[in-house]
Amino acid sequence: MNLGNVLIRSDLNVPISNGNISDNFRIKQALSSIYKIKKISETITFISHLGRPTGFDLNFTLKPIAKEMRKILDEDVVFINDDVMELSSIFQSEYSSKIYVLENLRFYEGERESDTQFAKCLAKPFDTFILDAFGAAHRNHASIIEVGKYLNSYQGPLMNKEINELQSLLESPNQPYTVIMGGAKISDKLNLIKNLLPKVDNLILGGGMCFTFLKSQGYEIGASLCEDNFLNTAGELLNSRDGKKIILPIDFGVTDDLFSSYRNDKPLKELKVSDIGVDIGPKTVELFSKIVHSSKTIFWNGPMGVFENESFEYGTKEITKSVSESKAYTVVGGGDSVSAINKYSKIQNFNHISTGGGASMELMEGKKLPGVNIYEPLII
Secondary structure, eight states: OOOOEEEEEOOOOOOEETTEESOOHHHHHHTTTHHHHHHTOSEEEEEOOOSOOSSOOGGGOSHHHHHHHHHHHTSOEEEEOOOGGGOSOSOOTTOOOSEEEEOOGGGSHHHHTTOHHHHHHHHTTOSEEEEOOGGGTTSOOHHHHTGGGGSEEEEOHHHHHHHHHHHHHHHOOOSSEEEEEOSSOHHHHHHHHHHHGGGOSEEEEOTTTHHHHHHHTTOOOTTOOOOGGGHHHHHHHHHSTTGGGEEOOSEEEEESOTTSOOOEEEEGGGOOTTOEEEEEOHHHHHHHHHHHHTOSEEEEESOSSOTTSGGGOHHHHHHHHHHHHSSSEEEEOOTHHHHHHHHHSOGGGSSEEOSOTHHHHHHHTTOOOTTSSSSEEOOO
């Protein structure tokens, strides 16, 4: 099996500040199968988006990505910023590498509009296309749904793993099955909650979203974050047939100023009008941890509070430790949860950490993603 010149659509959308990458997790995951692919190919070229530029903008260049790949692999990685529309061949005499990175696809209108001509030009120098960008699989963009029409195409190993891991949570998790959900707003996670609630044994809610549920039950939540437009929805979920599976915090770390270091832990029933809930409290950590350690499968998405402030990190820190130390099969839904793991634990303490972000959430909501299962899996 020889794949020839290979084009890999990866998700290399990582945080960059002043040219420095603060979290290279997605890059490492994108490179996880590169040695196997190298053995059956002539060259490998990575393509990706980065951020949401509106045209050519060097603030969003993939040049630092190529530099980071070079460091991780300890071999030459050539960055090419040639115009994709004129890219008849990138394997000219001045290039001698095995691995290449093209410039940000979202510099081109054709990528965002899924333009056929753009896809053809992008595909022209290559023999094989591997779609391995699960984090972008929910986008109807040229590099996701068009480029593969003009090449011998496969679904990549990382995509295969992501899909299998997340679908197993929807179809056949070992029970007791616990979902831990945090984050600011119920509106961001409502479809996810509705799809998972019938499938789980426990749905633990922390973060800002829990206050909408608590207020719907008549609790005083002070000046804590609340989406009043969703109070009826939250109440309906709590009163539904599966509502008893929802576990809410029983105490909180509160402050009177989000930018201060002041924190006071209080039982839920003692919250005052001036209190702002910024973290779960020690009794809630004890309650949640007990459930975590009795579970056989755990899916975690979202922090328990404003953990970026050290005074408010306690709940997220302790839940991170509880999940990492549990004997359950643990899957993490990416985003801020990964930041918490990097801060308080180790990646290897978890069975699977998704690179997907929004794609992970949409798949777990039960949606059909445009880039999922459109090609045969690459088995190497």
